[in-house]
Amino acid sequence: MTDAEVVVVGAGLTGASTAWALARDGVSVVLFEAHRFGHTLGSSHGSSRIFRRIYRDPLYLRMTAQAQRMWTDLQDESGTSLLQWTGGIDHGRMRDPEGIAAFLAEQPEKVPHELVSAREAEDRWPGMCFTGPVLFHPDAGTIDADATVTTFLTEAGRHGTRLLPETPVERIDVHGDTAVTVHAGEESVRAHSVVLANGPWMPDFLPASGLGIDLPPMQVTQQHVFHFPRREPGTTWPVVVHKEDMQVFALPSGSDGGPRPAVKVAQHDAGPVTTPGASAGGLDPSWRDRILDYVRAWMPGLEDVPVADATCLYTTTADEDFVLDRRGPVVVASPCSGHGAKFAPLLGQLVGDLARGRRRPEPQFALDRPGRTTGPRASAPVPG
Template identity: 30%
Template sequence: MAEQVYDVIVIGSGVMGSSTAYSLAKKGKKALILEQFPVLHSRGSSHGLSRITRLAYREQYYTDMMVDAFKMVAELERETGSELWINCGTLSIGPENDDYLRDVEKALNKVGAAVDTLTNDQMRKRYPMMSYPQNYVGLLDRKGGLLKADCILRALQTVFRQRGGEIRDCEPVMGIHPGATVTVTTSKGSYRAASVVVAAGSWTDKILRPLGLSVPVTIERVTVCYCKELHPDSHSAQHFPCFIEYKGSPPHDMWGLPSYEYTGYAKIALHTGPEISPDTRDQPDGKWVTDRVTAYVKEHFPGLESTPSITEQCIYTMTPDEDFIIDQHPLHHNIIVATGFSGHGFKLAPVVGDAISDMAIGRVPKYDMKPFKIARFKTAARL
């Protein structure tokens, strides 16, 4: 019997790899996911129960992509008969005449989004649990809300398998051998495909280096904090939106979500953390992050206990400009690189997966992929 050759092998079962595989299966392609950990693991960037979703981006190309991302989540809901997001709105917060808020409003208006521009008094009246300086305003993206992250990841993998896709977990990739047909060796065997997608999160650079390519990413451990409500139900999705205060780098953005994972506890985090190795992510450091969150909650959220009751960790794979890397390997064009999602990729995963799947089967994606080219970084190296 002839050895099976897949159309595409996807390395990594996180949300980007799973979205890519899901899209390939829906296009009638035979795909295999290889994953080094048990599937639905908590070692990377895609675990957990919730993520923010929003149309609101200052970059028009992301807002344009998000229009389709919402449609794709709705399609996944229909396919699986499950609710995958909660429409509580996403509030962008900042000083009056802030350049970031102006850019966000311009991008939202261009796609005809439902937006509420709130003065400080209007913001206080609508969200009395928030307290910001008088010169601060809010921009409510009414389409935004909370993604049920673990449910989405499970749904993508379920449909992928239903359509004939294969997932092999607990199989670390040992090597990729380029050619007209690519061979991928793992700890348990070898597999062949017309093309390969490397979507291995924080381990992507490690996999690419033997192929003569190093991408400029840093790995950060982000501490997600849960702060207890002083009054029951005051920070539930019925009353409290997702929010983002864009501060730049440093002092870095702050973001939060309503009570969901833990009843009565709002989720708040700083958009950065200590640089780490993904293989030693749980070493104790970075108390400065929780101190920063505590001070922020004390200043702006009088209805919450300022000291977090619960903390959890996640990994960001950051590029220098916080745009993604989605591109062909410069020498081996049937190897697609997808990494550097910089802590804001989950909401865009359905669209990104569709674009990557097109690239992997020789089609031109319908989205503007120029912002995601490897060549934009002078520090990207062919080794």
Template identity: 30%
Template sequence: MAAQHHLYDAVVIGAGIQGCFTAYHLAKHKKKVLLLEQFFLPHSRGSSHGQSRIIRRAYPEDFYTNMMDECYKMWAQLEHETGTQLHRQTGFLLLGMKENPELKTIKATLARHGVEHQWLQPEELKQHFPNMRPASGETGLLDESGGILYADKALRALQNAIQQLGGIVRDGEKVLEIKPGQPVTVTTPSGSYQGKSLIITAGPWTNRLLRPLGAELPLQTLRINVCYWREKVPGSYGAAFPCFLSLERSLGPHHVYGLPSREYPGMMKVCYHHGNKADPEERDCPECPSDIPDVQILRDFVSKHLPDLESEPAIVERCMYTNTPDEHFVLDRHPKYDNIIIGAGFSGHGFKLSPVVGKILYELSMKLTPSYDLTPFRISRFPSLGRASL
């Protein structure tokens, strides 16, 4: 094994969307950065692959809606810099009963932040979206700024931008060992690399890297079914149809969400925002327990509410979520080693926020004052993980 003695300002482990944006911010600020990825790029083993993700300002929490303002600007800036379209505005429709407390909270958040939105009464909802069949009495809250991010294009654009800015991207290099210190030493089968700081954005593999460093986060890795449903008439849920999220819980304890057809012509992406516990190495394991209950919930939802779709999924793919107990991110320093930074637990809603997440992780790694209040994202919020026990 040939040792590499080049000293980087930062080494980033994990080339999903969070790691890519972190490396991008480092490279933009003229830092020497190495981005390491265990799989050969592009790959579909983690949480950032596929063609589409939802972008929205509609959140119950002010801190996410606040962060999204800068995220939209950064997504537009990346589009401009790379000459690649990464976003399409479709609107984002929340469905729920008028008295639904979460719907009321989100409406109040949008109003406070001056985000353009419409409250659609049941009749207006039917007029706006005739090929959607809401539950009786159901209303709609439309975040007009919502839309689709082109996920795989964004990853490629970022990886190219990092390299054009002087950063190094090395794929097919699984991390074998991390030696804390000044500097941190990271060993892969190809060699050892040293960084003044280390940023871990390894998704479902985060705790495998943290355990030897004396830390473990309360992360749950879930295998998610990504389902595509064929339109009975091609184009029924195309360009004029919004992304949506149903707050109705009669079918199951988690949300159902959907995106208008893109990945596969004539198909709509409709998924359940939860899955089965799974080891990330067994994501595609054919012998693993069946996820049929999740798909059955979706069949019921499609049959009831999206009548112009076939009620059996045409394609089922797999993705991984890495969830924290409160579904808020971890953006913090290692409790013992202050030059090791952790970005984890993006809980199936982190893609849209990755431009600001990357900026925050860059700031933490360079010991700059963070641009945002990181109280909601600190490790210390988990009482059972007091810093002494880590």
């Protein structure tokens, strides 16, 4: 039996960032990860995720500003480049760029943005098609998710975190409100609190744990992403959210797209329901065909043969809000619904503060928030 102040379960973006945030504050941490670090079975692998500031929700808007500052700090502190600025665009009949601009104009949190016509957008970003107004905002770009997980773990280890890969947590014993014992194989660690950052494993793990903590309804889906080379890789493409009948996101691929500049394209709002063990990386050809049709119709600047593809798991709540809450000494941290990566360093701080009892849970992210079984709010967050 060893002791720590906080045990973290899971080394995806959430668990790794929490260990980093706690350890740099001098907190003793033990982190258990069921698989090898950087594995591809969960939600945090790959060289590209979108950072963007466009949310129709004041809380997330404020959080994007905090996260943006923290990405800069993380890069400075680690000496690693993790975020590339490209700018971002929103467009499409169902995306309502003008409505987003009107919402942003009313917010105290200022997000630089401009509306441009479809014609101007086609001149500015050749290789994409537009049929209506386009919202551009400059504070957007791509995050290297693999490098970010590695950086969090390296920095956490440098600050003394005990990192235990390939050590699945099997049982958690709760002793009142301020102590737990976490059991994983030969290891048992007693701590003041435990952070569950199990990602898509959470909906099975938590009910089976016997901790008596109810989750809001969550659905795990398998998402398919495809990387297409640029035909004329001159200008940098922005990150894109486009909604007609389906919602698509696109962003520069990073190293997953191979040596030539490529763009990752994927559907956000649908994917086959699955469980972590079941999907094991298999790719359904019908999802490939959908994205190929999309690329041919809307992104003629891309070659219509993908050079790479991958699958990844979303864990989505009905309202698409995160779950960041605490019951006794157990913190439940599930920032997914397809939009958690951009907040990674901030989430480490927020979850670490919950674990130390330094912060009250945000009501919007509570386990038992009202209306948690209903569908998305009108102002529901947006992907990527």
